Amino acid sequence: MALTVIYALLGLLLIAFNVYQRKLWLKYAMMVLGFVLVFSASQHAGLDNKSTLEVAIYVGVMIVFAFIIQIIAKAICAKLAVRYPEWIRADIR
Helix, strand or coil: CHHHHHHHHHHHHHHHHHHHCCCHHHHHHHHHHHHHHHHHHHHHCCCCHHHHHHHHHHHHHHHHHHHHHHHHHHHHHHHHHHHCHHHCCCCCC
8 A cells, every 4th residue: 555655645745846958858747747647646546447447537637737837838928027036147148
């Protein structure tokens, strides 16, 4: 049971922290590894195949929404940076 909880938490943490990655290949690798760990945790928990599929769908939807929110946030920040360049610190430019 402890291994199941560790798998699930590690998988969700990998999915959550992939937002901070700059390298695209690492972002996708973390997303896939997190997804596999959450899926594996649901299998170790003894869920039947239907429940495991539901967990996989929920995590997949969460990943898709995270990417959509990230794309929207980047677009908003880019537009604000063009419109108000003085808001950006000099060391970032």
